[in-house]
Amino acid sequence: MMVVKKRLVFGFACLLAVSGCRGYKYGHIVKDSKPDMVGSHSAGSEVYTPLIEESVAKLLGACETSPAANMLGPDGLPQARKVCFVGVENKSSEELGDFKEQIYELIDTQINRSQAFEAISRRMVDSGLMETRLRPDQLLVPDNMQLFTAVMQRSGQPVDYLLFAKLTSGTTERNSSSQRDYLLTLELVDTRTGAYTKEQATIRKGYHKSPLGKLANYSLFPAGR
Amino acid sequence: MCDPQASRLRWPLRLATGAVWGNPFAMKNQKSLRLRVLQLKALRISALRIAAPSGLKLLWLCLFILACGCSTHAQRLMSPRQAFYSNQLDQAHTQLAKLNTKPKGDESVVELDLALVELLRGDAASAEQRLRKVRDQWDHLEQTSLAEKATSLLTDDQRVQYSGEDYEKLLIRVFLTLSSLMQDGIDAESYSLQALMKQQDMRIRAQEKWGKEIPESYCVPPVAPYLRGVLREATFSNYDDAARAYQQTLQLMPDTPFLLRDLERVTTGVHSAPGHGVVYVIAMVGRGPYKEETEQRATQEALFIADRILSAVGKYSVPPTLAPIKIPQIVSPAKPFEVVGVELNGIPVSTTVPLTDLQQLAEDSYAAKLPDLMARTVARRVIKKGAVYAAKGQLEATSPMTSLALDAAGVLWEATESADTRCWGLLPREIQILRLELPAGTHQLNLEPVTRGRPVANKAGCLVDVVDGRNTYVLSYWPDLRPIGEILVSGSR
Numbered sequence: 194m195m196v197v198k199k200r201l202v203f204g205f206a207c208l209l210a211v212s213g214c215r216g217y218k219y220g221h222i223v224k225d226s227k228p229d230m231v232g233s234h235s236a237g238s239e240v241y242t243p244l245i246e247e248s249v250a251k252l253l254g255a256c257e258t259s260p261a262a263n264m265l266g267p268d269g270l271p272q273a274r275k276v277c278f279v280g281v282e283n284k285s286s287e288e289l290g291d292f293k294e295q296i297y298e299l300i301d302t303q304i305n306r307s308q309a310f311e312a313i314s315r316r317m318v319d320s321g322l323m324e325t326r327l328r329p330d331q332l333l334v335p336d337n338m339q340l341f342t343a344v345m346q347r348s349g350q351p352v353d354y355l356l357f358a359k360l361t362s363g364t365t366e367r368n369s370s371s372q373r374d375y376l377l378t379l380e381l382v383d384t385r386t387g388a389y390t391k392e393q394a395t396i397r398k399g400y401h402k403s404p405l406g407k408l409a410n411y412s413l414f415p416a417g418r
Numbered sequence: 419m420c421d422p423q424a425s426r427l428r429w430p431l432r433l434a435t436g437a438v439w440g441n442p443f444a445m446k447n448q449k450s451l452r453l454r455v456l457q458l459k460a461l462r463i464s465a466l467r468i469a470a471p472s473g474l475k476l477l478w479l480c481l482f483i484l485a486c487g488c489s490t491h492a493q494r495l496m497s498p499r500q501a502f503y504s505n506q507l508d509q510a511h512t513q514l515a516k517l518n519t520k521p522k523g524d525e526s527v528v529e530l531d532l533a534l535v536e537l538l539r540g541d542a543a544s545a546e547q548r549l550r551k552v553r554d555q556w557d558h559l560e561q562t563s564l565a566e567k568a569t570s571l572l573t574d575d576q577r578v579q580y581s582g583e584d585y586e587k588l589l590i591r592v593f594l595t596l597s598s599l600m601q602d603g604i605d606a607e608s609y610s611l612q613a614l615m616k617q618q619d620m621r622i623r624a625q626e627k628w629g630k631e632i633p634e635s636y637c638v639p640p641v642a643p644y645l646r647g648v649l650r651e652a653t654f655s656n657y658d659d660a661a662r663a664y665q666q667t668l669q670l671m672p673d674t675p676f677l678l679r680d681l682e683r684v685t686t687g688v689h690s691a692p693g694h695g696v697v698y699v700i701a702m703v704g705r706g707p708y709k710e711e712t713e714q715r716a717t718q719e720a721l722f723i724a725d726r727i728l729s730a731v732g733k734y735s736v737p738p739t740l741a742p743i744k745i746p747q748i749v750s751p752a753k754p755f756e757v758v759g760v761e762l763n764g765i766p767v768s769t770t771v772p773l774t775d776l777q778q779l780a781e782d783s784y785a786a787k788l789p790d791l792m793a794r795t796v797a798r799r800v801i802k803k804g805a806v807y808a809a810k811g812q813l814e815a816t817s818p819m820t821s822l823a824l825d826a827a828g829v830l831w832e833a834t835e836s837a838d839t840r841c842w843g844l845l846p847r848e849i850q851i852l853r854l855e856l857p858a859g860t861h862q863l864n865l866e867p868v869t870r871g872r873p874v875a876n877k878a879g880c881l882v883d884v885v886d887g888r889n890t891y892v893l894s895y896w897p898d899l900r901p902i903g904e905i906l907v908s909g910s911r
Contacts, residue, residue: 234622280655280656289659290614293659319653319654322655324887326688326690
């Protein structure tokens with residue numbers, strides 16, 4: 194009996210020692226093969242990365258087949274078109290936080306990697322906006338677009354296309370669960386003709402207050418009930 | 419009459435008969451309550467006089483000595499803070515640095531005071547480093563330590579490492595943003611974002627802990643989202659972020675004209691006209707909130723009654739609640755003046771506008787955690803009384819002298835408690851702001867304290883280089899009628 198009591202006391206002491214002290218924070222590198230962590234309160238890498246990949250791929254694919262893709266340079270070779278990525282506009286219900294800059298960089302890099310397009314440096318774009326004192330959403334007005342492209346041209350950065358990215362969201366509530374649809378829209382505007390190409394990618398995500406929320410809303414009682 | 423056992427029995431007997439007390443639950447009106455308090459005091463004094471004069475007098479002497487001997491955090495920091503408010507920054511720094519070498523569980527708040535002194539001495543880099551250190555330390559301390567909690571139940575809250583009040587945690591990030599802006603501003607956006615993310619995190623935790631009555635705006639200093647908006651607007655391409663931030667600030671301060679103008683500008687306009695830059699005059703006005711020790715008389719009386727009842731019905735007596743129950747309270751001196759008037763090249767242009775009331779923030783934060791604080795304080799007393807009771811059981815302390823000795827020890831133990839008055843005491847009472855759009859070039863800016871539209875003290879000046887399309891920040895601290903240290907201008911070093 195005494196042995197059992199001593200063991201119990203020892204076990205309790207061990208438990209207290211483990212749970213009773215403040216721990217440290219630890220970090221680890223997530224391998225490419227591992228899936229992203231899924232945010233519990235808002236969207237994160239698990240939403241934005243696939244959205245960007247899909248929308249940019251769609252946009253580049255659409256531009257490959259457009260007549261403007263056949264622009265040739267003086268040497269007769271296909272010429273890379275200069276794209277000015279104006280920025281990401283967040284119209285979703287969530288604060289993008291530190292993801293906004295990352296979304297910009299990811300889209301910018303993916304466009305630059307394609308053979309058909311060449312993105313203008315962001316610093317040049319910001320400098321052009323500052324010099325013209327134009328808002329990104331004012332650039333679609335013909336006079337403003339002309340002014341902006343002229344300033345960029347003067348800086349040695351002729352602009353063939355303006356690229357706008359917009360993130361929106363739509364939320365469906367059901368008791369203590371909700372589903373949020375994230376939509377990333379990329380709009381490529383030809384500065385010469387004003388014609389535009391628009392591509393989108395969407396991801397739906399469910400938020401639940403209980404671990405059984407997913408099961409209850411999407412398996413046991415699916416939509417329409 | 420001098421038998422302590424007899425005195426132990428006297429109070430409960432009277433209680434039981436209701437001859438003196440009446441039915442406590444039936445006392446509804448204020449008059450009967452006051453009468454009850456008077457009865458309690460009279461009874462206690464007479465009981466102390468009658469019961470054991472020599473023993474209890476000794477006990478009172480010990481209590482007096484203890485009360486005089488225990489110094490709180492507020493007392494420890496009195497001298498450096500006085501030096502700071504007398505504009506003797508070097509002396510304040512030396513004294514605080516000395517205190518930092520002998521910390522008494524208040525090293526983080528001493529570090530924060532040091533950071534503020536360094537910031538106002540013009541050493542923003544060092545201030546930023548200290549603020550970062552405390553931010554990380556407090557984040558680490560958010561994890562619960564059962565060992566510390568157990569120790570604090572046996573002693574007092576000062577035995578727990580100080581992890582900051584919620585409003586202080588956010589203000590660290592605000593001051594990190596300001597420190598960064600006073601240098602190259604490279605981390606300012608990150609700090610401003612951290613402040614908002616931290617608030618969300620704290621709000622969710624507060625709602626989980628204290629219920630849904632905790633508002634969405636829990637502890638947000640309006641200056642935090644405002645600074646975020648200012649920084650995003652200055653990028654010329656993130657007006658949507660700026661609009662969100664100003665909208666959030668506006669929700670905290672509805673119908674504030676300058677915020678409505680800011681929101682209008684980022685919705686339809688641009689940062690500044692061509693050839694112009696923007697100067698933000700940020701003034702910290704008044705002495706900020708700090709904590710003082712106060713006694714909870716009502717709780718003490720209630721516990722006193724409860725322990726007398728327990729003593730009556732139990733086998734042994736429990737130590738009477740003679741030592742006062744001490745908790746901190748938020749205090750803030752009045753503002754020395756209303757706003758800071760700004761003169762541009764000798765011409766008065768405008769005044770700053772209050773953006774964040776730190777007294778209000780501190781009170782809101784304190785009110786949210788007060789029930790927890792009181793519960794801990796009462797639990798601590800109960801545990802101490804329980805420990806003495808258990809000791810009496812172990813020792814089988816049936817003799818009156820042993821019982822009295824243990825009760826005296828128990829009272830002494832309870833009297834060692836002090837309120838936790840640790841806080842970031844050098845904060846200002848209010849953060850005020852003014853936005854000025856000025857032509858690029860050098861301008862002379864004079865700042866002066868203003869009350870009811872009239873200057874109330876001498877002005878202090880600085881030169882500001884306005885850069886086309888850029889923001890410049892002017893930071894000053896006015897605890898009284900003159901600024902402390904330097905008026906800091908970003909990009910001037």
